[in-house]
Amino acid sequence: MKTLFCLVAATAFGLTLQAQAPAWPVSADHVTFNVWPGAAPGVATNLPPEADVTGPKDNMVGGRAVIRLANVVRPTLTLFKPKTKANGAAVVVFPGGGYKRLSMDLEGTEVCDWLNSFGVTCVLLKYRVPDSGPYPKSSAALQDAQRAMGLVRQHAAEWGIDPHRVGVLGFSAGGHLSAAIANIFDHRLYDAVDEADKLSCRPDFSVVVYPGYLALSDKNYAPNPDVVPTAATPPSFVVQAEDDPVHVENALVYYQQLKNAQVPAELHVYPDGGHGYGLRATGKSAPANWPRDVEKWLRLIKIVPAE
Numbered sequence: 030m031k032t033l034f035c036l037v038a039a040t041a042f043g044l045t046l047q048a049q050a051p052a053w054p055v056s057a058d059h060v061t062f063n064v065w066p067g068a069a070p071g072v073a074t075n076l077p078p079e080a081d082v083t084g085p086k087d088n089m090v091g092g093r094a095v096i097r098l099a100n101v102v103r104p105t106l107t108l109f110k111p112k113t114k115a116n117g118a119a120v121v122v123f124p125g126g127g128y129k130r131l132s133m134d135l136e137g138t139e140v141c142d143w144l145n146s147f148g149v150t151c152v153l154l155k156y157r158v159p160d161s162g163p164y165p166k167s168s169a170a171l172q173d174a175q176r177a178m179g180l181v182r183q184h185a186a187e188w189g190i191d192p193h194r195v196g197v198l199g200f201s202a203g204g205h206l207s208a209a210i211a212n213i214f215d216h217r218l219y220d221a222v223d224e225a226d227k228l229s230c231r232p233d234f235s236v237v238v239y240p241g242y243l244a245l246s247d248k249n250y251a252p253n254p255d256v257v258p259t260a261a262t263p264p265s266f267v268v269q270a271e272d273d274p275v276h277v278e279n280a281l282v283y284y285q286q287l288k289n290a291q292v293p294a295e296l297h298v299y300p301d302g303g304h305g306y307g308l309r310a311t312g313k314s315a316p317a318n319w320p321r322d323v324e325k326w327l328r329l330i331k332i333v334p335a336e
Contacts, residue, residue: 052134053081053096060108064176069104069157070219071169076100076159082130090135091309091316099130101158104173106180108188109141109151116148117191118332121177121232123154125201125305127241128162128170131155135307136200143308144198147324149333150190152181156206163205163242165255168218170202174210175217178232179225194332196234196263198323201275201305204240205256208283211235211263212256234332235265236323237283239304239315241275244282252282258290265294266326270302270315293330297322 055061082099089095122144124136131137133155141151154177161169178195185192199207214231221227237243244250258265265287269280277298284296302315309316327333 052138053098055107055138061105064104064106064154064156064173064180066222069102069169070172072102072157074102076102079103088305090306091311093309095132096134097126097130098133098155099159101131101155104157104177105155106177107153107155109138109145109153110188111145111148111150113146114148115150115189116334117189118148118194118327119150119152119181119185119188119190119196120144120236121152121154121174121181121195121197123156123174123197123199123203123206125199125203125239126158128167128202129159131158132200132305132307135305135309136203139308140198143320147333149327150188152177162202162209163253163255164209164213164218170206171209171213172218174206175214175230176219176222176226178210178214178230179228182228183225192228194233196236196332197232198236198238199240200238200307201241204237204279205242207232207235207237208240208243208256208265211265212258215261231261232263234263234327234330236268237265237280238268238319239270239273239275239302239306240267240279240283242279244276244278246276246278250276250278250282252286256283258283258286258292260290260292262287262290262292264330265292266323267294267296268299268315268319268323269297270299270304270313272301273304275304295322295326 156173287294299315306316
């Protein structure tokens, strides 16, 4: 009886540890590799070690803490493959964090798990921070994103991806990055490294979630002159809550630019949600609805097969 009790206790303890396992870094069964074969272009050399800088006073989201990774000088890509049948579509995910840190679980690993749930392959980009953007203040994050798109297409056959169905999805600063690469793709912001840089870095679609930096608050919410949609901008889906303290005008102004350029686009403004919710349930309308609406849109534009 005592042996059985110990076995049950050990099993329960193991399950508890598994449940509490951090979302970042990911388990060894995920492929992770460096974006650059050596040091990234113009990489900072005076930063402290890369670390989760979340403190006891940082806001929790949906009743849980958020992993906020800072001091990233060596960007990486991490592959998340669907456990069910992959449909050939892929999304490169850009976590947010004001270009100072990266919300690696809330706006990274959790998003990849959601995309995997309906057959989409996810590639999570850990891009350089802090103060790596917004472009053109710094080219670092956009360089990492451009390089990442070429690498994903280079590995498309190996990963079971259709190179013509590779898009981007970003949050907050990552939302700005998602819009930036959707409009700045006709030339690389760095010297070519290898064959991956000969492949297109234009995303086939762009999802922009509670973005910043797209409307200039100090200029009466004028459009950002460095991110200008054209007829070549890919189809775009833009999300923001009306009560977002970063200002819903970022979504409204960018959508109007997309419309003016005749880019196929959807805008979803939800009545509440604030900012920085990811997919976590908070009792507000934005996090409760945007994932479902994005999935429907991806089926509508034929990135994901109809159900």
